[in-house]
Amino acid sequence: MTDLPNPIVTPDETAERAAAEFARLVAIMARLRAPDGCPWDQVQDFDSIAPYTLEEAHEVAEAIAKRDWGSLADELGDLLFQVVYHARMAEEERHFDVTAVTKAISDKMIRRHPHVFGDEAARTAEQQVAGWEVVKAAERASRKESGTLAGVSTALPALTRAAKLTRRAARVGFDWPDAESVLDKLAEETAELRAELPAADKARMADELGDMLFVMANLARKLDLDPEQCLTQASRKFERRFNAVEQNLATEGLTPGEAGLDRMENEWVKVKKDEKSA
Numbered sequence: 001m002t003d004l005p006n007p008i009v010t011p012d013e014t015a016e017r018a019a020a021e022f023a024r025l026v027a028i029m030a031r032l033r034a035p036d037g038c039p040w041d042q043v044q045d046f047d048s049i050a051p052y053t054l055e056e057a058h059e060v061a062e063a064i065a066k067r068d069w070g071s072l073a074d075e076l077g078d079l080l081f082q083v084v085y086h087a088r089m090a091e092e093e094r095h096f097d098v099t100a101v102t103k104a105i106s107d108k109m110i111r112r113h114p115h116v117f118g119d120e121a122a123r124t125a126e127q128q129v130a131g132w133e134v135v136k137a138a139e140r141a142s143r144k145e146s147g148t149l150a151g152v153s154t155a156l157p158a159l160t161r162a163a164k165l166t167r168r169a170a171r172v173g174f175d176w177p178d179a180e181s182v183l184d185k186l187a188e189e190t191a192e193l194r195a196e197l198p199a200a201d202k203a204r205m206a207d208e209l210g211d212m213l214f215v216m217a218n219l220a221r222k223l224d225l226d227p228e229q230c231l232t233q234a235s236r237k238f239e240r241r242f243n244a245v246e247q248n249l250a251t252e253g254l255t256p257g258e259a260g261l262d263r264m265e266n267e268w269v270k271v272k273k274d275e276k277s278a
Contacts, residue, residue, distance in 0.1 A: 025081065026098055029088045046089060053082040065232070111135060133171070148172050159227040162217035170221075179222040186215045244271045 009017070032041040056079040063072040087098035112135045114120040115128070123131060140151050148168050152161060169175065176182050193208035220227035245267040249259050256264055 025084055026088075029081070029084045033088055033092065044085075044089075046086065049082065049085055049089070053079075053086070056082050108139075157228055159213070159217050159220075159231060162214050163221045163227050166214075166218045166221055176218070176222065179219060182215060182219040182222050186212065186219065189215050241268060241271045241275070244274075 032038045035042075056075065060072065060075045060079050063069075063075045083101065084098060087096070087101050091097040110117045112132055113128075115123045115131070136151075140146075143151075145151050148171070149165055152164050152168065154161070156164065166175070176185065189208065189212045193205065193212060196204045196208050217227045220230055245264055246256060248267050248271070249256060249263070254263075259267075
């Protein structure tokens, strides 16, 4: 990780240093895509690079969750490279260039913060959220996107998108009154899935399970929780505990398959107990 200068520089000096490094990165990208550049980079397109963009965004989130600040700088650089990569391909196809990208986000941030860059009165965090939504609604209208749910990206992770859709609907009053009501709905959806189990119709079960997951995303929103983060934490917890079970069995020369379900369940209970007493 690049060390920060000492003493701490002014915002203008930081911007100047950042501009120089950003220009260097843009030039590197152009060189990679040049006729005498990298054969792999030359043949990539938006579709082939998009999965890497998503992967890098997830790696940024993982570094943040681990509070791994050294890795975070590196992962943010990888994500920035993805932005420059897409912008370079767009420039080659005469759609837009990287200047259009940086200008668009700068203009948007100024537009959405009139209390900072304009003459509006200071806002609380809550007032800013409300004001942000007003500006975003106007932006959607200018793009001729109508409807409360317009503009919610289909590329979002499914749980995140579900929570965002329900948040939009809640703003116009389409919402459960409290979390208890959502839990009642979850029980209803669970019963409907249970009723489909005897027939084992995949399409029907998928539909009912989807309803359950959607309600779960709604429940997370009502509890002011991020469903994606909740599931990520649960996955990490499962991974940690199952690894401990495997390690415990390995000390006795056993694999999970050799130990069997009952033995693994006993070890699982021990691991949970040890975690709670630690």
